[in-house]
Amino acid sequence: AAMKFFLYTRASALLIILAMAMAYNRLGTLDLDAIAASASGWPALTAASVLMTVGFMIKAGCFPLHSWLPDAHSQAPAPFSALLSGILVATGIYSTLRISIVSFWLPGGGGDSLPLLLTSLGLSSAFFGAFRAMKETDIKRIPAYSSISHMGYALAGLGLGTAAVVHGHAKAGELILTGAMFHLVAHAWSKGLLFLSAGSVMHLLGRRNITRLGGTLRLLPVTSAAMIVAAMSIAGSPPFPCFVSEVSMIVGSASAGLPHARLVAAALAFATVLSAGYALRLVYHVVWGTPKEGLAYAERKAEPPEMTVPMLSLAILMALAFFVPTMVLAPIELTIIEVVG
Numbered sequence: 001a002a003m004k005f006f007l008y009t010r011a012s013a014l015l016i017i018l019a020m021a022m023a024y025n026r027l028g029t030l031d032l033d034a035i036a037a038s039a040s041g042w043p044a045l046t047a048a049s050v051l052m053t054v055g056f057m058i059k060a061g062c063f064p065l066h067s068w069l070p071d072a073h074s075q076a077p078a079p080f081s082a083l084l085s086g087i088l089v090a091t092g093i094y095s096t097l098r099i100s101i102v103s104f105w106l107p108g109g110g111g112d113s114l115p116l117l118l119t120s121l122g123l124s125s126a127f128f129g130a131f132r133a134m135k136e137t138d139i140k141r142i143p144a145y146s147s148i149s150h151m152g153y154a155l156a157g158l159g160l161g162t163a164a165v166v167h168g169h170a171k172a173g174e175l176i177l178t179g180a181m182f183h184l185v186a187h188a189w190s191k192g193l194l195f196l197s198a199g200s201v202m203h204l205l206g207r208r209n210i211t212r213l214g215g216t217l218r219l220l221p222v223t224s225a226a227m228i229v230a231a232m233s234i235a236g237s238p239p240f241p242c243f244v245s246e247v248s249m250i251v252g253s254a255s256a257g258l259p260h261a262r263l264v265a266a267a268l269a270f271a272t273v274l275s276a277g278y279a280l281r282l283v284y285h286v287v288w289g290t291p292k293e294g295l296a297y298a299e300r301k302a303e304p305p306e307m308t309v310p311m312l313s314l315a316i317l318m319a320l321a322f323f324v325p326t327m328v329l330a331p332i333e334l335t336i337i338e339v340v341g
Contacts, residue, residue: 059089059095062092074138087188094181096155097177111166122156123264129146179246182241190318194227204223228283
């Protein structure tokens with residue numbers, strides 16, 4: 001897993017550096033605003049954008065460049081898995097918008113072909129990750145495949161939102177893009193909480209196969225409650241932030257005015273249903289269910305504060321993000337308007 005992660009990340013870095021070198025060789029600068037302003041109609045910049053986009057998609061773990069992600073997440077310690085899923089993969093999606101699309105592709109005269117391709121790849125990733133998560137029994141590989149699905153969800157929103165802006169549907173495009181960027185934050189908190197709770201179960205009970213767990217609510221109450229909260233958010237349920245981000249993308253897609261936009265909205269809604277399916281399956285087998293043979297359920301396990309405090313902190317952040325969404329949405333909206341405006 002470590003070697004695969006190393007090779008994939010090095011390949012990603014190589015593609016990104018190659019794209020940057022192409023831009024610097026032609027324009028003599030790496031300033032993104034200067035590149036966007038001086039590269040109008042330069043076809044080679046679109047090629048650099050494609051290279052950079054592939055590099056960022058590897059970092060995001062999107063299908064079909066995803067194979068490093070489930071192995072790395074499942075083998076890494078739970079806190080590192082939370083960072084991988086919450087920060088590293090999200091950086092790939094944001095960088096695709098900020099650098100590949102806004103600074104390279106659109107100034108190079110690429111039009112909407114790459115954004116629409118990203119929409120298709122994003123939906124493919126959303127469905128692939130969700131279906132794989134439904135089949136998994138490893139308590140850490142389920143959220144790993146879920147990350148593939150949710151990064152695909154955000155990538156689809158990024159692609160369609162950009163296409164909407166290109167075709168003059170600015171309000172719908174900005175709503176979709178804001179939802180996609182908010183989804184990165186919501187997913188980071190939700191998936192971080194899910195990985196931490198999964199790690200707590202593994203550490204305290206010594207098992208990772210969900211079919212050999214069950215009934216943890218009375219043995220690990222804080223951990224189990226955290227897993228329920230994380231699963232509900234991943235499922236797109238209120239009152240949690242993924243509900244806000246997913247509704248923003250679905251509503252924006254339905255009103256985008258593009259020929260395929262409503263189909264994308266329906267696909268995103270279906271992906272949300274799939275997320276609810278594997279999230280409920282995880283909770284059923286781990287939290288509810290029946291205690292399996294060999295688990296010592298005679299007394300409640302001690303959940304140390306170094307495990308419970310981070311989980312409770314993330315749960316509080318998630319609740320605040322739903323009830324006071326402007327604390328996250330306001331800066332994101334300003335950024336989107338500045339970047340795509």
